[in-house]
Amino acid sequence: xxxxxxxxxxxxxxxxxxxxxxxxxxxxxxxxxxxxxxxxxxxxxxxxxxxxxxxxxxxxxxxxxxxxxxxxxxxxxxxxxxxxxxxxxxxxxxxxxxxxxxxxxxxxxxxxxxxxxxxxxxxxxxxxxxxxxxxxxxxxxxxxxxxxxxxxxxxxxxxxxxxxxxxxxxxxxxxxxxxxxxxxxxxxxxxxxxxxxxxxxxxxxxxxxxxxxxxxxxxxxxxxxxxxxxxxxxxxxxxxxxxxxxxxxxxxxxxxxxxxxxxxxxxxxxxxxxxxxxxxxxxxxxxxxxxxxxxxxxxxxxxxxxxxxxxxxxxxxxxxxxxxxxxxxxxxxxxxxxxxxxxxxxxxxxxxxxxxxxxxxxxxxxxxxxxxxxxxxxxxxxxxxxxxxxxxxxxxxxxxxxxxxxxxxxxxxxxxxxxxxxxxxxxxxxxxxxxxxxxxxxxxxxxxxxxxxxxxxxxxxxxxxxxxxxxxxxxxxxxxxx
Numbered sequence: 195x196x197x198x199x200x201x202x203x204x205x206x207x208x209x210x211x212x213x214x215x216x217x218x219x220x221x222x223x224x225x226x227x228x229x230x231x232x233x234x235x236x237x238x239x240x241x242x243x244x245x246x247x248x249x250x251x252x253x254x255x256x257x258x259x260x261x262x263x264x265x266x267x268x269x270x271x272x273x274x275x276x277x278x279x280x281x282x283x284x285x286x287x288x289x290x291x292x293x294x295x296x297x298x299x300x301x302x303x304x305x306x307x308x309x310x311x312x313x314x315x316x317x318x319x320x321x322x323x324x325x326x327x328x329x330x331x332x333x334x335x336x337x338x339x340x341x342x343x344x345x346x347x348x349x350x351x352x353x354x355x356x357x358x359x360x361x362x363x364x365x366x367x368x369x370x371x372x373x374x375x376x377x378x379x380x381x382x383x384x385x386x387x388x389x390x391x392x393x394x395x396x397x398x399x400x401x402x403x404x405x406x407x408x409x410x411x412x413x414x415x416x417x418x419x420x421x422x423x424x425x426x427x428x429x430x431x432x433x434x435x436x437x438x439x440x441x442x443x444x445x446x447x448x449x450x451x452x453x454x455x456x457x458x459x460x461x462x463x464x465x466x467x468x469x470x471x472x473x474x475x476x477x478x479x480x481x482x483x484x485x486x487x488x489x490x491x492x493x494x495x496x497x498x499x500x501x502x503x504x505x506x507x508x509x510x511x512x513x514x515x516x517x518x519x520x521x522x523x524x525x526x527x528x529x530x531x532x533x534x535x536x537x538x539x540x541x542x543x544x545x546x547x548x549x550x551x552x553x554x555x556x557x558x559x560x561x562x563x564x565x566x567x568x569x570x571x572x573x574x575x576x577x578x579x580x581x582x583x584x585x586x587x588x589x590x591x592x593x594x595x596x597x598x599x600x601x602x603x604x605x606x607x608x609x610x611x612x613x614x615x616x617x618x619x620x621x622x623x624x625x626x627x628x629x630x631x632x633x634x635x636x637x638x639x640x641x642x643x644x645x646x647x648x649x650x651x652x653x654x655x656x657x658x659x660x661x662x663x664x665x666x667x668x669x670x671x672x673x674x675x676x
Contacts, residue, residue, distance in 0.1 A: 195207050195208070195209035195221055195223050196223055196235060196238045196239065196242070197235070198223075199223035199224060199225060199234060199238060200225065200231040200232075200234040200235040200238065201231055203227075204227065205224060205225035205226065205227050205229060205234055206222070206223070206224040206225075207222075207223050207224075208220070208221065208222055209221045209222075209223070213268075216340075216343045216344070217268055217343070217344060218268070218270075219266055219267075219268060220266065220267055220268070220269070220270050220271060221264075221265065221266040222263070222264070222265040222266070222271070223238050223262075223263075223264055224262065224263045224264075225237060225238065225261060225262040225263075226261050226262070228261075229261055229262070233261070234261075234262060236432075236435065237259065237261050237262035238262050238264060239432070240259075240429065240432050240433055241257040241259065241262060241264040242264070243370065243428060243429065243432060244257055244429065245257065245264065245266075246372070247428075247447070253267065253268050253344075254266060254267035254268060254269070255267075259501070260501055261501065268344060370428060370431075370432050370442045370443060370444045370445050370456070371443065371444040371445075371456075372444065372445060372446070372447070373444050373445070373446050373454070373456065374446065374448060375446055375448045375452045375454070377446075378400070378410055378412075378446055378454050378456070381400040381401060381402065381408070381410060381456075382398040382399065382400040382410050383400075385398045385410075385412070386398075387399040387400075389409060389463070390463075390464070390512075392512060392526065393550075394411070394413055394414060394526065395411055395412050395413040395414045396411070396412055397409050397410065397411045397412075398410045398411075398412065399459065400456070402443075406459075407459035407461075408443060408456050408457060408458065408459050409456075409457045409458070409459050409460065410454060410455070410456055410457075411454065411455045411456075411457065412452075412453075412454050413453040413454065413455070428442070428445050428455075429502075431455075433500060433501055433502045434495075434496070434500050434502065434504070435500075436491075436492060436495040436496075436499065436500070437488075437491075437521070437523075438488045438489065438491045438492030438495070438521070438522055438523055438524060439492050439495060439496065439523060439524050440457050440458060440460070440515055440523040440524065440525040441457065441458045442455060442456070442457060443456045443457060443458060444456035457525065460515035460516055460517050460523065461517065461518050462515075462516035462517065462518065462520055463515070463516065464511060464512050464513070464514060464515055464516070465485065465511040465512075465514035465515075465516060465522065465578075465582070466510075466511040466512045466514075468482075468511075468516075469511040469578070469581050469582050477520070478633075479628060479633040479636040479637060480633075480636065481520060482582050482583070482636075482640070483636050483639070483640060483665075484520070485514075485516070485520065485522045485582070486579050486582060486640060486643075486665060487662070487665055487666045488521060488522040489509075489514060489522050489524065489575065489578075490575065490658055490661050490662040490665055490666070491662060492522065492523070492524040493506070493509070493524065493571055493572075493575060493658045494657075494658040494659050494661075494662050496524070496571075497568040497571070497657070497658050498658075498659065505567070505568050505570065505571055506524065506571050506574075507570065507571070507574075508526065508550055508553070508574070509524075509553060509571055509574035509575055509578060510550050510552075510553045510574065510578060511578060511581065511582075512526075512550075513525050513526040514578075552577065553573075553574040553577050553578065554570075554573075554574070555569070555570040555572075555573035555574065555652070556573075556650060557569075557570065557652055558570060563650065563651065563652070564651055564652040564653060565652065567652060568657070568658070569652035569653075569655045569657070570652070571658070572647045572655045572656065572657070572658060572661065573647060573648050573652075573655065575647055575658070575661070576643070576644040576645070576646065576647025576648040576655075577644070577647075577648055579640050579643060579644035579647070580640075580641065580644040580645075580648070582640065583637055583640050583641060583644070639665065640665070643661060643664055643665045646661075646664075647661060
C-alpha cells in the first residue's frame with residue numbers, strides 16, 4: 195500500500211488485509227502531491243514506525259503530518275465499499291375479503307360479518323408487531339455476535355499487528371528497520387569491536403547480512419529505561435535526510451532496558467581525533483574549512499530544512515563523524531530537542547540542561563541572557579570551530595602576548611583575541627602553522643566566524659543560514675562589519 199501510494203500520481207492508495215476469519219484491516223496511505231515518490235515513501239515509513247510503537251493495542255489509528263496521512267481501521271471506510279444494510283421486515287399480507295354475502299343484507303347478517311373482519315384486522319396488526327419484534331431481536335443478536343467476534347479477533351491480533359506493520363516496512367524496504375537484541379549481537383560479533391564510548395552509551399562496529407559495515411550504538415539502560423526519549427530519537431532521525439546528517443538504518447527496542455541504534459559506518463571516526471591540529475592526525479587548513487562548511491550545512495538543514503525542525507543541543511567534535519572522504523555528518527540526536535515550526539523559544543530545565551560543558555550556550559544556564567533557541571547550537575558551533583583551529587584545547591589557552599612570545603594568558607581567549615586595537619588576532623594568525631597567505635586567510639575566516647557565533651546575547655549571533663553564507667564565500671573582514 196505504501197509503494198502504491200508513493201507511485202500513484204495522486205499520492206493515495208487503499209489496502210485491505212485479512213487478519214482473521216471474521217475481521218479485515220482496512221488501510222489508507224496518502225501524501226501531498228508536491229512530494230516525490232521517494233519523499234512520500236519516506237514520510238509514510240515514518241508514520242509506520244510510530245504505528246508500530248504507539249498503536250499496537252488499538253483497533254484503528256490515524257496519523258497525520260504536514261505532508262502525509264496514514265489510517266487503518268477494522269471498519270470499512272474506503273470509497274466503493276458497500277455499506278452494511280439492516281434486514282428489512284416484510285409488511286404483513288393484506289387481509290383477504292370474507293367470502294359470501296352482499297352489502298345489501300339485513301342488520302343481523304351485517305353484524306355477524308363485522309366480528310370476523312375485526313378479528314382479521316387485529317390478528318394482522320399483532321402479526322406485524324410480532325414480525326417487527328422478531329426482526330429487531332435478530333438485528334440485535336447479529337450485532338452482538340459480530341461485536342464479540344471483533345473483540346476476540348482484536349484481542350488475538352494485537353500481538354501480531356506490530357509484526358505485520360514491521361513486515362510491511364521490510365517488504366517495502368523502508369528505513370529504519372527494527373532489529374532484535376540477538377540480531378545486534380550477531381551483527382557485532384557479540385559486541386567485540388568497540389569504536390568508542392559516549393555519554394549516552396557505547397558504539398560498536400558491525401556488519402549487516404548484505405555486507406555493509408555499520409555502527410551499532412547501545413544506549414545506557416538507566417538513561418533510556420522508559421523508552422520515551424528513545425522513541426523521540428528514532429522518530430526525529432528517521433525524518434531527516436541530508437548529506438551532512440548521519441543516516442539511521444535501524445533500531446532495537448526489547449524489554450524495558452535494551453535500546454540500540456544502527457547507523458551508517460564512518461571509517462574516519464569523529465572530528466575529536468583531528469580537532470586541535472596536532473599529532474599525526476592533523477588535517478590541512480583547507481580540509482578543516484571544508485569540514486566547518488559541511489557542519490554548517492547540516493545544522494542549517496536541521497534548523498530550517500527538515501520538517502522536524504531539530505535543535506541538537508550537543509554540538510561538539512565527538513558528535514561530528516567523518517566518512518571515507520572526510521565529509522562531516524552530524525550524529526547523536528539523543529540530546530536533541532524538537533522545536534515546533536511556530537515556536538521561537540524552547541523550554542529547558544536549568545537543572546536538566548543538555549549539552550557538554552565548554553560548548554553549552556550561556557542562555558541555557560541563565561535566562562537573563564536570552565531565550566533558548568537554535569542560536570544555542572550556533573554558539574556550540576562557534577566554540578567547536580575555534581577548537582578546530584587550535585584556539586582552545588583541554589581548557590588551556592595559548593595566545594601571543596604583547597612581547598611577541600607564546601605564553602599562557604589569564605584572559606578569556608575570544609575577548610583577548612578580538613580586543614579592539616590590540617592586534618592580537620593579526621599576531622595569532624601570523625604565528626600559526628599556516629604556510630602561506632591563503633591558509634592564513636582560511637584561519638582568519640574560521641576565527642572570525644567562530645567569534646561571531648559565540649557572542650553572549652543570542653540576538654547578536656547569526657543564524658546558521660547566515661553563518662553558511664559567510665564561511666563558504668570569499669574573504670572576511672573585521673567582525674564588527676557583520
